[in-house]
Amino acid sequence: MCMKKMIAVVAVALLGLAACGEADNAAVPGPSKTGKDVIGKAPVAAASDILPGSTMEKIKSRGELLVGGSLDAPLLSQQNPATGEVEGFDATMGKALAKYIIGEPKVKIVNSASETREALLANGTVDVVFQTYTITEERAKQVAFAGPYYTSGLTIAVKQGTSGIAKPEDLNGKKVIAGANTPAIPAIKKLAPQAEIVTFGSDPECLQALKQDRGVAYVQDETLLIAAAQKDPAIQIVTKPFTVDPYGIGLKHGDEQMKKFVNDWLGKIQADGTWQQIWKDSIGTVVQGDAPQPPKIGSVPGS
Amino acid sequence: MSVLLDHLPELWQGLVVTLQLTAASFLGAAVLGVVVTALRVSPVRVLRAIGTAYVETFQNLPLLVLLVLAFFGLPEIGVKAEPLTTAIVVISVYEAAYVGEALRSGVNSVSKGQGEAARAIGLTFTQSLRHVILPQALRTVVQPLGNIAIALIMNTALAGAVSIVELTTAAKNVNLVEAQPIPIFVGAGIAYALLAALVGLVTGRLERRLVILR
Numbered sequence: 001m002c003m004k005k006m007i008a009v010v011a012v013a014l015l016g017l018a019a020c021g022e023a024d025n026a027a028v029p030g031p032s033k034t035g036k037d038v039i040g041k042a043p044v045a046a047a048s049d050i051l052p053g054s055t056m057e058k059i060k061s062r063g064e065l066l067v068g069g070s071l072d073a074p075l076l077s078q079q080n081p082a083t084g085e086v087e088g089f090d091a092t093m094g095k096a097l098a099k100y101i102i103g104e105p106k107v108k109i110v111n112s113a114s115e116t117r118e119a120l121l122a123n124g125t126v127d128v129v130f131q132t133y134t135i136t137e138e139r140a141k142q143v144a145f146a147g148p149y150y151t152s153g154l155t156i157a158v159k160q161g162t163s164g165i166a167k168p169e170d171l172n173g174k175k176v177i178a179g180a181n182t183p184a185i186p187a188i189k190k191l192a193p194q195a196e197i198v199t200f201g202s203d204p205e206c207l208q209a210l211k212q213d214r215g216v217a218y219v220q221d222e223t224l225l226i227a228a229a230q231k232d233p234a235i236q237i238v239t240k241p242f243t244v245d246p247y248g249i250g251l252k253h254g255d256e257q258m259k260k261f262v263n264d265w266l267g268k269i270q271a272d273g274t275w276q277q278i279w280k281d282s283i284g285t286v287v288q289g290d291a292p293q294p295p296k297i298g299s300v301p302g303s
Numbered sequence: 304m305s306v307l308l309d310h311l312p313e314l315w316q317g318l319v320v321t322l323q324l325t326a327a328s329f330l331g332a333a334v335l336g337v338v339v340t341a342l343r344v345s346p347v348r349v350l351r352a353i354g355t356a357y358v359e360t361f362q363n364l365p366l367l368v369l370l371v372l373a374f375f376g377l378p379e380i381g382v383k384a385e386p387l388t389t390a391i392v393v394i395s396v397y398e399a400a401y402v403g404e405a406l407r408s409g410v411n412s413v414s415k416g417q418g419e420a421a422r423a424i425g426l427t428f429t430q431s432l433r434h435v436i437l438p439q440a441l442r443t444v445v446q447p448l449g450n451i452a453i454a455l456i457m458n459t460a461l462a463g464a465v466s467i468v469e470l471t472t473a474a475k476n477v478n479l480v481e482a483q484p485i486p487i488f489v490g491a492g493i494a495y496a497l498l499a500a501l502v503g504l505v506t507g508r509l510e511r512r513l514v515i516l517r
Contacts, residue, residue, distance in 0.1 A: 115474075115479075115488065118484055119484050136482075141482075142483065180463070181475055185476055185479060186479065198386070199463075199466055199472070199476075200465070200466055205375070209375075209466070212375070212379075
């Protein structure tokens with residue numbers, strides 16, 4: 001008897017919570033809404049651009065673009081736990097490309113990682129990779145890069161009040177935090193070879209480690225650090241970006257047709273303002289000012 | 304292949320850290336595991352309950368959760384240790400639950416008469432456990448302990464989550480520069496397989512030498 005009552009109480013409480021959750025979702029419009037507007041206006045390729053027998057035709061007949069990407073990169077490609085939608089700059093670019101090829105933004109994101117994306121492209125598990133994929137000459141031997149479609153740079157954050165760190169070389173001999181599998185690791189090794197690098201899997205873990213003095217500085221992409229410093233006054237950014245990381249769209253090695261097709265698409269969306277709007281909806285929500293000048297397509301060795 | 308040779312020093316260093324983690328954690332897990340077994344088979348009800356609670360807690364939580372929790376959580380209450388120390392302690396504590404259960408099954412395999420005889424000649428509980436029960440129990444659980452050791456080697460890869468550059472993390476770092484995941488991870492995989500095979504070989508030998516013919 002008593003047991004039944006308890007179960008009833010718990011059930012009612014849970015229902016109440018569930019109802020609350022739904023109400024909250026309806027009341028707060030997510031950023032995904034604006035994301036859809038951009039996609040609505042994004043261009044679609046002419047039928048003549050989809051060459052017979054090409055990768056583009058294969059994607060179109062499949063009706064879905066397979067994108068290698070992240071689900072945990074804030075502002076770039078992060079799954080919204082409330083809606084299940086993947087949001088951010090890279091994620092929206094993927095949707096825009098899908099719309100260009102298929103006519104609809106039908107995307108399946110394959111959660112890839114820095115250690116798997118070359119293999120995923122090579123064996124055809126994914127068609128493209130949008131994942132802060134910095135174009136390098138080493139990588140260009142394994143995959144083809146369209147773009148660059150965005151340029152970012154690494155900068156240094158410290159705990160508020162830390163002195164003696166103003167440039168990358170100051171990191172020599174110190175413990176430096178970096179995200180696992182990020183370009184920060186090779187960059188620190190190059191500019192401050194005597195630094196001891198400690199890595200953590202995600203951005204929040206790195207920030208927590210910085211606050212707990214596991215290292216004196218945290219090297220990460222400028223965008224992420226700006227967002228972190230805005231949320232948390234204990235974090236301070238000490239330099240302008242000291243690297244130039246051109247992000248490319250990873251494609252299967254040797255697929256020149258597809259590379260030219262994607263480059264043409266990039267040129268179009270940069271000219272008609274789609275690129276700028278995608279930037280505004282994602283990175284632009286933490287970085288002040290207008291969208292930057294997009295990097296010149298093919299301007300980087302390896303692209 | 305050349306990519307492995309080019310980065311041999313980094314990968315070797317990673318392997319050394321993996322071995323350090325494995326050796327220290329297995330030692331810690333063995334010592335703690337004996338204590339857990341003693342609690343689990345103790346005649347005192349409260350101690351048995353503590354032993355059961357320990358095993359249930361640590362067997363039912365993922366190691367990764369424990370690692371991250373200890374690494375980021377403990378400093379919040381003023382307990383902060385070096386990453387390597389933290390990882391060794393956490394892996395020891397976690398694996399001790401498994402070692403304890405393996406040992407307990409060994410203890411149960413020792414016939415009841417052995418314990419009764421030990422008590423009858425005047426040994427205390429601890430003495431009978433140490434001199435009569437455990438030596439016989441250990442012989443029957445060599446193979447399960449070997450399996451736990453192999454699982455432990457693989458589990459050390461999770462220490463990468465708390466900033467330790469063991470073999471898997473070292474391989475990831477190399478791949479970040481070289482972008483050749485297949486040779487790099489196959490190489491790292493072979494190193495793990497060789498370690499596991501070595502443990503298998505040793506336990507096989509030990510088992511044959513320690514076998515009790517009843």
